[in-house]
Amino acid sequence: MGVVPGLLIALAAGSGRPVTVDGSTLTGAELLGAAAAVAHDLSALPRSSRVAVHATPTMETVVAVVGALLAGVTVVPVPPDSGAAELRHLLGDSAPSCWVGAAPGAPSGLPRVPADPAARASYSPVEISPADTAFVLYTSGTTGPPKGVVITHGAVAHDLDALADAWGWTSADVLAHGLPLFHVHGLVLGVLGPLRLGSGLVHTGRPTPEAYADAARAGATMFFGVPTVWSRLAESPASAAALRDARLLVSGSAALPVPVFRRIRELTGHEVVERYGMTESLITVATRADGRREAGWVGVPVTGIETRLRDDLGAPVPRDGESVGQLEVRGPTLFTGYLDRPDATAEAWTDDGWFRTGDVACIAADGRHRIVGRASVDLIKSGGYRIGAGEIESCLLGHPAVAECAVVGVADADLGQRIVAHVVLRSPATDETALAGELTSYVGAELSAHKRPREVRFTDALPRNEMGKVRKSQLA
The missing domain is CATH 3.30.300.30 (ANL, C-terminal domain)
Structure with missing residues (x-):
């Protein structure tokens, strides 16, 4: 048996806890049954196939993604706010065989495989290698058309285990967030994490202070957010106070402003932990649940990851907490390349095998990292x-x-x-x-x-x- 039970181990074993997305709830067994129905419908596709998922914050999206992963085909999440030109680029570049679940209104000529949360089928595991592709995730395209980032099953599995270690994340937790389901933070960490580890999941639909407070009152123990989410909670004392009984608050995707960090601490009693990663690398650096928390510092490398700083000439930069250099990383969570872009893939790696993140950072003597920003603009x-x-x-x-x-x-x-x-x-x-x-x-x-x-x-x-x-x- 391959790596799928290793990637979604709790779900596949029938030990997954309930998953709620924007008010719709499935037990672990019901989600596995619905996803298995999708996998059955996709079983005739060649294993090298890619399928597109219109990644709205719905249970249908979760069923579609999980079903495709169980079938061993590659998932291409499509942002629901994609304009016509971006949608044409994503579909033309990734060449999916079909849509799984709902398709956007613009005609694409692709067939559609349903992803019905009410459907049920028996789960039949298929052989999948850790080296097989799980996702093609598209970058933001700030320097040209978005590039497809190829992520393997093994990379996802390793990253989720490393974060479970860093954050003490177990099946006893219930994760709550309202992040989009077409990128690493909301989809890979925020959905596949619970399905691998057996924790519960409450996706709030929208990441409003009121929705987070409701999730906390219902028993959520972990919360994911971007700085905008935490900033809004900082301005909503009553909602923030409801998070006092949580175990861990996590922020990512951008630096958390110091005043927001302090205000959340004042209102909730918690110091938010920050983490750092990219589409190409998944999460490589994280503040540990048992580690030192300081606004602006994103923690230490997760298990299996190495980091280094280099100047413009490739020389080492001191780890003194002040000197700024270009951050390079290596380890098992890294992508295998940009889809059909060998030129861009080659440019992203150093001659000795380190990934050039394009970010600038400083590293303290104790190994903690502070991200200054993008080398191109920061x-x-x-x-x-x-x-x-x-x-x-x-x-x-x-x-x-x-x-x-x-x-x-x-x-x-x-x-x-x-x-x-x-x-x-x-x-x-x-x-x-x-x-x-x-x-x-x-x-x-x-x-x-x-x-x-x-x-x-x-x-x-x-x-x-x-x-x-x-x-x-x-x-x-």
């Missing part, structure tokens, strides 16, 4: 200094007038790049010019003079993607 080279945008952003968020901010480097004939801060205020300023000067001085005093913004631009909102990450390319 590493600012100004006046001969290498400056991390994230450090300045964290500082600005400590000022009482600042609600949100994003720092970018803009080409400058004298400095190379000048630091520009885009700031969303908590309330309108009576004198923006004076406030801009105050914020500049604040950063200079808190950090150092060369890290202060040369320009502060006030805005009503920052451009963000579906995960809450700021689209800095639109600012720069």
